[in-house]
Amino acid sequence: MKINMRTVGDVKILDCSGKITLGEGTMAVRNTVREILQSGGTKIALNLGDIDYIDSSGIGELVSTYTSVVNGKGQLKLLNLTKKIRQLLAITKLLTVFDVFEDEEAMLASFR
Amino acid sequence: MGRLKMFDTYCILYAGAKTSEEDLIWAHLSNTGHKLIFAASLAEAKEILKSRRIDLIYLQLAEGGRAASGLEEISGPYPSAPVVLVCPKATDGLILEAWRAGAADIIFPPLTPQSLDASIRRALKKRPSGELDRLAPTAARFHYLDESGKECRANIVFPRFTLGRSSANDLHLNHSGVSRFHAEIVIQDGEHVLRDMGSKYGTFVNGIQIAEAHLTDGDRVQLGSLQGTSLVFHKGDLLQTLVGRSDPNERIGLSIRGFKEFGKLFAAFRALSSIPLLDDLLALVVDTAIELTGTERGFIMLKEKNGELSFRCARNNYKRPLDGSCFQTSRRIPYEVFESNQPIVIKDLGFGDGTEKHDRTMALGLRSISCVPLRYLTVHDTGSASPVAQAETIGVLYLDSRNVGVRMPKSRINALETLASEAAMAIYNARLYKDSQDKRRMEEQLTIAREIQQALLPHPYRELEYFRACSQSLPCYEIGGDYFDYFNLENGSFGFALGDVAGKGLPAALLASLIQGIFSAQKLTDAPLAKIIGEVNRKLAQRGTGNRFVTFFFGLMDPDGKCTYVNAGHNPPLLLRREGSMQELTAGGMVLGLFSEASYEAGFVTLQPEDHLVLFTDGLVEALNAKGEEFGTDRLTLLLKTHAQSSAREILSCLQESVLSFSADTPQHDDITMMVLGYRE
Numbered sequence: 001m002k003i004n005m006r007t008v009g010d011v012k013i014l015d016c017s018g019k020i021t022l023g024e025g026t027m028a029v030r031n032t033v034r035e036i037l038q039s040g041g042t043k044i045a046l047n048l049g050d051i052d053y054i055d056s057s058g059i060g061e062l063v064s065t066y067t068s069v070v071n072g073k074g075q076l077k078l079l080n081l082t083k084k085i086r087q088l089l090a091i092t093k094l095l096t097v098f099d100v101f102e103d104e105e106a107m108l109a110s111f112r
Numbered sequence: 113m114g115r116l117k118m119f120d121t122y123c124i125l126y127a128g129a130k131t132s133e134e135d136l137i138w139a140h141l142s143n144t145g146h147k148l149i150f151a152a153s154l155a156e157a158k159e160i161l162k163s164r165r166i167d168l169i170y171l172q173l174a175e176g177g178r179a180a181s182g183l184e185e186i187s188g189p190y191p192s193a194p195v196v197l198v199c200p201k202a203t204d205g206l207i208l209e210a211w212r213a214g215a216a217d218i219i220f221p222p223l224t225p226q227s228l229d230a231s232i233r234r235a236l237k238k239r240p241s242g243e244l245d246r247l248a249p250t251a252a253r254f255h256y257l258d259e260s261g262k263e264c265r266a267n268i269v270f271p272r273f274t275l276g277r278s279s280a281n282d283l284h285l286n287h288s289g290v291s292r293f294h295a296e297i298v299i300q301d302g303e304h305v306l307r308d309m310g311s312k313y314g315t316f317v318n319g320i321q322i323a324e325a326h327l328t329d330g331d332r333v334q335l336g337s338l339q340g341t342s343l344v345f346h347k348g349d350l351l352q353t354l355v356g357r358s359d360p361n362e363r364i365g366l367s368i369r370g371f372k373e374f375g376k377l378f379a380a381f382r383a384l385s386s387i388p389l390l391d392d393l394l395a396l397v398v399d400t401a402i403e404l405t406g407t408e409r410g411f412i413m414l415k416e417k418n419g420e421l422s423f424r425c426a427r428n429n430y431k432r433p434l435d436g437s438c439f440q441t442s443r444r445i446p447y448e449v450f451e452s453n454q455p456i457v458i459k460d461l462g463f464g465d466g467t468e469k470h471d472r473t474m475a476l477g478l479r480s481i482s483c484v485p486l487r488y489l490t491v492h493d494t495g496s497a498s499p500v501a502q503a504e505t506i507g508v509l510y511l512d513s514r515n516v517g518v519r520m521p522k523s524r525i526n527a528l529e530t531l532a533s534e535a536a537m538a539i540y541n542a543r544l545y546k547d548s549q550d551k552r553r554m555e556e557q558l559t560i561a562r563e564i565q566q567a568l569l570p571h572p573y574r575e576l577e578y579f580r581a582c583s584q585s586l587p588c589y590e591i592g593g594d595y596f597d598y599f600n601l602e603n604g605s606f607g608f609a610l611g612d613v614a615g616k617g618l619p620a621a622l623l624a625s626l627i628q629g630i631f632s633a634q635k636l637t638d639a640p641l642a643k644i645i646g647e648v649n650r651k652l653a654q655r656g657t658g659n660r661f662v663t664f665f666f667g668l669m670d671p672d673g674k675c676t677y678v679n680a681g682h683n684p685p686l687l688l689r690r691e692g693s694m695q696e697l698t699a700g701g702m703v704l705g706l707f708s709e710a711s712y713e714a715g716f717v718t719l720q721p722e723d724h725l726v727l728f729t730d731g732l733v734e735a736l737n738a739k740g741e742e743f744g745t746d747r748l749t750l751l752l753k754t755h756a757q758s759s760a761r762e763i764l765s766c767l768q769e770s771v772l773s774f775s776a777d778t779p780q781h782d783d784i785t786m787m788v789l790g791y792r793e
Binding site (some may be wrong): 057061 | 742
């Protein structure tokens with residue numbers, strides 16, 4: 001998995017692409033988010049539009065990323081869920097846990 | 113294997129022979145001209161030993177007999193004749209014990225004429241050709257300097273050793289003048305014979321061109337020209353070389369012989385492909401080194417991952433381990449030896465050059481120190497250049513004393529170095545052995561884990577008066593994270609559960625077992641189902657399993673067809689009506705184990721006779737075929753529709769067949785578990 005970080009105002013957007021599966025890329029998300037939190041960032045968005053595969057471990061990673069952001073007094077939003085991620089989050093009924101956006105502008109607005 | 117000559121006959125005492133084997137022993141030993149006396153017991157054997165001269169004793173150990181006590185009893189502190197132990201079973205422990213107790217040889221049933229002959233030769237030190245000797249440390253080798261001037265060693269392998277420029281040779285030399293297949297060494301009557309294989313520029317021994325020559329220790333072999341690399345031939349095993357070189361006036365013969373014996377036994381351990389006794393070996397090396405150098409303490413220090421040298425074996429000159437894990441030794445010298453790969457022998461720290469740099473060591477009361485690197489060499493043929501001798505220094509052998517040391521002749525320092533290299537090799541081998549053992553142990557544990565997991569799962573088929581349930585679990589690895597269970601409740605209801613732990617393999621299986629445990633501890637009739645599931649979730653989440661979660665489905669079926677269920681983030685099971693319509697069972701809440709405050713609601717459906725419930729884990733719908741397509745819910749529902757009127761077992765087997773044939777060419781990448789329940793079918 002690849003992560004590209006951009007900053008829009010005070011929001012850090014992580015553009016993720018590739019796979020989020022067991023042992024592959026899950027640590028990358030966690031570490032990047034931890035670094036943002038440590039450097040004082042609180043507004044984080046994961047853009048998952050280019051994730052082509054995710055398994056249940058990847059879903060678990062999204063949840064623990066969410067938890068660590070919330071515990072760090074930050075906010076995490078998900079942007080551009082693929083059909084597969086949306087489906088998995090729906091089945092596991094975790095969709096309600098996340099703040100999900102299809103539109104970057106709307107996502108940015110929600111942070112203000 | 114040559115037969116014994118008739119005039120090599122001995123008076124042999126055989127104690128404790130088994131009746132079944134007496135005839136064979138008698139027949140063979142008398143036929144080969146030996147005088148044989150049987151003794152029924154140890155006591156009888158001792159009486160015989162008092163009255164006549166015996167050349168060789170065979171001592172047959174009873175099942176479970178102790179080698180040490182038998183040997184002690186029969187030969188006392190001063191053995192009058194070598195003792196061959198005949199042991200009922202070949203165990204490493206017994207071999208080691210026999211060796212420690214001073215047995216000359218050890219053999220195992222079934223006794224054969226060959227094994228008897230071989231043991232006589234070995235025990236009486238006749239020309240060795242027995243199995244142990246073949247396996248003993250290398251019989252001969254070449255020492256030479258490679259192009260970079262590094263010292264290399266090439267062991268001359270039996271029965272034929274070839275030299276030449278081609279990498280197909282045992283020793284591969286890339287000099288001008290060396291032919292592709294230049295020369296060979298074969299063994300003739302126990303001698304190493306060097307033959308030129310029609311090389312272009314000839315083969316030289318000690319500067320003289322030869323077609324064929326018997327090699328003797330120290331011969332200098334050159335290929336192609338007298339300017340080429342000199343290969344110095346060394347014969348005899350390392351230990352024989354030691355014995356041969358050691359000064360006869362020095363009282364080190366005993367320890368060297370002990371070590372030589374050990375070398376053979378060590379080879380035997382290797383032959384039994386087990387080196388479980390590294391500590392024993394190291395202790396022996398240190399004891400021998402202490403004896404060789406006449407020092408008081410000896411240590412083996414090994415390099416740790418952090419580059420520090422740590423104590424691995426610490427012994428005193430009474431052949432006892434030193435207590436503790438940290439010892440006051442010179443700090444500087446072991447590191448110097450380790451870095452430089454050169455031995456350091458200082459017989460008096462307070463005398464000679466550079467005494468001031470040892471002030472701290474002197475302050476510890478130490479006067480003499482010997483330290484050699486633990487180094488092993490392997491000759492590799494890299495295929496391109498000349499064979500590369502790879503040397504690795506893994507630590508040092510360090511000896512010290514509070515007394516001024518004796519003068520150490522070069523031969524003794526050599527002996528010490530040889531000892532150290534044997535120890536290094538043994539440590540290296542033992543490490544390899546341990547790695548493979550760890551792997552095997554892990555595999556064994558995995559097998560046990562699978563057995564436990566299988567034992568925790570219920571029998572896949574269960575029938576009640578009104579209900580039939582069947583399940584099938586296909587783990588992707590040895591063990592998996594899918595789990596199912598059935599419960600017969602006191603009130604006549606039937607409970608069924610299906611869970612899928614995120615991830616695969618052992619960690620998932622552990623968590624699956626945890627859930628099963630938590631669930632079994634809940635009384636299913638005490639509270640509404642949704643509350644029970646909430647409780648299970650809280651317990652799981654509180655255990656903090658990180659980001660691992662469980663998708664879970666639990667259903668309670670009453671005899672009248674009413675079904676209460678909770679779906680905790682699991683792929684919705686399907687209620688398959690008899691006429692082919694389907695309904696997803698989605699009510700419940702989120703997956704278990706992530707959020708302790710999550711709440712759950714129950715769903716209700718009523719089954720009609722011959723309706724079915726089909727439960728499955730995501731491994732089923734996500735099974736991939738060779739094209740990378742998923743099995744998918746569409747395929748599943750179509751399949752179920754056509755089998756709506758089949759029995760639960762038929763539906764299950766048809767699901768299994770169809771997913772297996774769908775993904776026939778691709779490895780299963782997730783655990784697949786299915787459960788089909790039929791109501792009054």
